[in-house]
Amino acid sequence: MAVEMLKEKWTGQVAEVVIGATEEEGGTRTSTVTVGGETALPFLDFEGEIPNKPVVAYEVLDEEPEGWAEPLVEAWGDVYSDPVAWAKKCEEEGAELIALRLVSTNPAGQDRSPEEAAQTVKDVLDAVGVPLMVLGCEDAEKDNEVLKAVAEAAEGENLLIGATEEDNYKTIAGACMIHDHTLIAQSPVDMNIAKQLNILLTDLGVKENKIVIDPLLSSLGYGLEYSYSVMERVRLSALRDDKMLSMPVVAFAGKEAWRTKEPNTPTEENPQWGEQENRGVMWETLTASTVLQSGANILVMYHPQAAKNVQSLVDDLMEDNS
Amino acid sequence: MGLTGLEIYKKLPQTNCGECGSPTCLAFAMQLAEGKAELSECPDVSDEAKAALDAAAKPPIATITIGSGKYEREVGGETELFRHDKTFFNETGVAVAVSDEEDVAAKVEKINALTFERVGQEIAVDMIAVKNDSGDVNTFAEAVETVADNSERTLILVTEDAAAMEAALDIAADQNPLLYAATADNYEAMTELAEENDCPLAVRGEDLDSLAELTKKIDYENLVIDSGARQTSEVLRDQNVIRRLCIKKKFRPVGFPTITFTTKEDPQEEVMQASTYIAKYAGIVVLNNTVELAETLSLLAVRQNIYTDPRVPVTVEPNKVYEVGEPDENSPVFITTNFSLSYYSVEGDVSSSKEPAYIIPIDTDGTSVLTGWAADKFGGAKIGEIITEETDIEDRVDHRKLIIPGHVAVISGKLEEASGWDVLVGPRESSGIPSFIANRWESELNG
Numbered sequence: 001m002a003v004e005m006l007k008e009k010w011t012g013q014v015a016e017v018v019i020g021a022t023e024e025e026g027g028t029r030t031s032t033v034t035v036g037g038e039t040a041l042p043f044l045d046f047e048g049e050i051p052n053k054p055v056v057a058y059e060v061l062d063e064e065p066e067g068w069a070e071p072l073v074e075a076w077g078d079v080y081s082d083p084v085a086w087a088k089k090c091e092e093e094g095a096e097l098i099a100l101r102l103v104s105t106n107p108a109g110q111d112r113s114p115e116e117a118a119q120t121v122k123d124v125l126d127a128v129g130v131p132l133m134v135l136g137c138e139d140a141e142k143d144n145e146v147l148k149a150v151a152e153a154a155e156g157e158n159l160l161i162g163a164t165e166e167d168n169y170k171t172i173a174g175a176c177m178i179h180d181h182t183l184i185a186q187s188p189v190d191m192n193i194a195k196q197l198n199i200l201l202t203d204l205g206v207k208e209n210k211i212v213i214d215p216l217l218s219s220l221g222y223g224l225e226y227s228y229s230v231m232e233r234v235r236l237s238a239l240r241d242d243k244m245l246s247m248p249v250v251a252f253a254g255k256e257a258w259r260t261k262e263p264n265t266p267t268e269e270n271p272q273w274g275e276q277e278n279r280g281v282m283w284e285t286l287t288a289s290t291v292l293q294s295g296a297n298i299l300v301m302y303h304p305q306a307a308k309n310v311q312s313l314v315d316d317l318m319e320d321n322s
Numbered sequence: 323m324g325l326t327g328l329e330i331y332k333k334l335p336q337t338n339c340g341e342c343g344s345p346t347c348l349a350f351a352m353q354l355a356e357g358k359a360e361l362s363e364c365p366d367v368s369d370e371a372k373a374a375l376d377a378a379a380k381p382p383i384a385t386i387t388i389g390s391g392k393y394e395r396e397v398g399g400e401t402e403l404f405r406h407d408k409t410f411f412n413e414t415g416v417a418v419a420v421s422d423e424e425d426v427a428a429k430v431e432k433i434n435a436l437t438f439e440r441v442g443q444e445i446a447v448d449m450i451a452v453k454n455d456s457g458d459v460n461t462f463a464e465a466v467e468t469v470a471d472n473s474e475r476t477l478i479l480v481t482e483d484a485a486a487m488e489a490a491l492d493i494a495a496d497q498n499p500l501l502y503a504a505t506a507d508n509y510e511a512m513t514e515l516a517e518e519n520d521c522p523l524a525v526r527g528e529d530l531d532s533l534a535e536l537t538k539k540i541d542y543e544n545l546v547i548d549s550g551a552r553q554t555s556e557v558l559r560d561q562n563v564i565r566r567l568c569i570k571k572k573f574r575p576v577g578f579p580t581i582t583f584t585t586k587e588d589p590q591e592e593v594m595q596a597s598t599y600i601a602k603y604a605g606i607v608v609l610n611n612t613v614e615l616a617e618t619l620s621l622l623a624v625r626q627n628i629y630t631d632p633r634v635p636v637t638v639e640p641n642k643v644y645e646v647g648e649p650d651e652n653s654p655v656f657i658t659t660n661f662s663l664s665y666y667s668v669e670g671d672v673s674s675s676k677e678p679a680y681i682i683p684i685d686t687d688g689t690s691v692l693t694g695w696a697a698d699k700f701g702g703a704k705i706g707e708i709i710t711e712e713t714d715i716e717d718r719v720d721h722r723k724l725i726i727p728g729h730v731a732v733i734s735g736k737l738e739e740a741s742g743w744d745v746l747v748g749p750r751e752s753s754g755i756p757s758f759i760a761n762r763w764e765s766e767l768n769g
């Protein structure tokens with residue numbers, strides 16, 4: 001008997017967003033990344049189009065990370081005091097996208113100036129050919145200054161810049177529009193705020209295909225299920241043609257996973273949890289692999305092995321199943 | 323249920339004889355639809371109508387019990403496509419396979435170690451799938467015996483040879499193992515064995531079509547199903563189609579929990595495949611190779627997260643002092659709510675600061691900081707009373723400083739009044755905690 005391959009009749013489509021710009025497009029990238037565009041739930045190409053695979057980004061900090069777990073030090077310790085060398089190594093490891101986080105601008109830390117930060121971004125752009133995400137230090141006022149300077153200095157590169165928030169979006173969004181960049185709209189695990197922010201941004205004049213939603217990821221074991229379900233609801237809304245929730249989704253799996261206890265506990269401290277490196281890598285890998293099923297389009301990773309794991313899973317999942 | 327009174331009425335004799343106690347067939351149908359009557363009360367109902375109504379009254383996916391004793395597990399019984407619509411009910415059973423050609427006892431010992439504790443729950447690999455790779459009846463029976471003798475884990479007996487299955491059942495039938503699998507070639511013999519021993523039976527098709535054909539032929543309800551797909555994206559497709567056919571169409575031939583198998587050699591890749599199947603509807607997932615602690619712990623955490631009931635706020639035990647690291651009399655004291663996401667965010671950020679500290683989650687019925695505050699469950703007077711009367715924090719620290727979430731700065735005055743402690747307004751998001759500790763704590767403590 002023929003079983004019906006029950007398809008949903010979706011009416012919407014996830015917005016297709018390009019990150020980076022080649023020379024013809026006004027930038028200097030040797031490649032660009034395109035995410036979104038799907039008309040079906042993740043990887044279900046039997047019911048719709050999945051034109052672009054989810055992309056794995058490697059995160060790079062602009063200052064030497066403090067208190068990092070041993071497996072991360074082992075992976076990046078030789079380069080992590082220099083963001084340019086670090087970014088180059090990411091590219092060698094196979095990164096298609098690099099997420100540069102400007103932690104050094106934090107007023108509570110080094111408090112580097114917007115000009116210095118913009119210079120770091122330019123240096124990294126000079127050193128690698130892949131497109132760039134640029135993230136602030138999570139201090140709203142400082143991020144406004146820094147990201148504005150970055151947007152100006154990297155005009156035309158179509159960076160993915162973040163993050164705008166419901167109560168702090170005008171400066172960054174304005175700078176992204178003037179200087180041709182894409183932006184991240186961040187909301188605190190709350191679909192209504194995600195939508196509200198997208199309405200504010202589009203009212204300001206930001207195009208739907210210049211926004212990526214960050215619904216805030218929680219790590220495996222520490223609230224992952226909330227993020228999972230918010231992402232799933234965002235994606236269902238997109239497929240039901242809610243334009244204000246139709247943007248692709250970014251998930252910072254590395255940052256969230258490596259903050260938690262499991263990846264940071266040395267093997268000797270708890271041998272019953274297995275070897276620390278594998279534990280950290282898996283904690284990050286599975287944080288990412290799980291949200292692949294709820295619609296994450298960009299997975300930002302820390303450990304190179306976790307990044308490679310997720311890339312390999314994505315390849316398997318992208319195999320045609322129609 | 324799903325059938326309306328009118329739909330039921332169409333299947334009744336429509337003679338209005340009144341023997342059921344209702345004046346008319348329609349009235350009786352309405353009673354049935356509301357679950358207030360039993361179909362057996364109508365003496366004239368046709369067998370055909372009975373079958374149709376029985377089927378409609380059944381849940382969309384059967385609940386199947388596998389195993390006995392400590393690791394007994396119900397699988398299936400799901401009613402939703404998405405966990406946010408209500409919840410997923412029965413956690414995916416996680417199995418590791420053992421071949422009857424390998425050192426069975428050694429692998430069983432490793433599997434037995436795959437038990438962990440997370441957030442107060444024991445999480446474990448709960449099944450062992452014994453595979454008859456040797457093709458030999460006695461070798462298989464011996465392997466099954468070794469597993470049964472050395473582990474309490476639920477058994478999945480993997481052989482298509484009815485004679486081998488029978489030999490294994492002689493040893494382990496009383497443990498309610500899952501028989502894997504009935505196929506187009508052997509289903510008569512396998513069904514007979516399952517029925518005789520009252521055990522659940524897995525049915526494997528070559529694809530969804532042949533699977534549905536097979537389950538229709540099998541007159542036994544205690545089933546688990548396998549579409550035969552093994553490539554990751556094809557398994558994902560079949561899992562989605564099966565779940566939709568059950569929930570949206572009540573398509574009976576696939577109204578059973580599923581069993582899935584990973585194919586990767588590398589434990590990390592294998593566990594990623596398994597995490598995908600756990601998120602998307604697998605009743606059981608069988609791992610071939612992975613017995614590593616770190617990989618397994620991570621996978622079981624995925625299961626725990628996905629199957630958390632979104633309707634119940636997940637909480638930590640409130641109104642007590644939690645320690646992060648080994649805090650002393652000069653360590654900071656953070657106040658948050660007992661909503662587990664709030665608590666664990668604070669805990670995570672405190673531990674990433676590497677500075678030991680105390681955290682006191684206040685009982686807000688599991689709501690977050692702002693929600694709790696808006697509902698009068700996170701007010702200054704209440705927190706002050708809890709701190710001073712229900713905890714021993716006064717004995718643990720020499721200072722008298724409480725750090726509250728930045729979002730509720732307004733409660734500072736009342737809290738100072740009720741507790742007699744100074745209140746420091748902390749960062750709005752817990753991610754600001756490390757820099758708060760690094761930059762402010764020392765000077766506040768001495769200031």
Ligand code: SF4
Nearest residue numbers: 338339340342347364
């Ligand atoms: S007993 Fe059956 S046929 Fe008679 S009134 Fe009731 S439902 Fe109708």
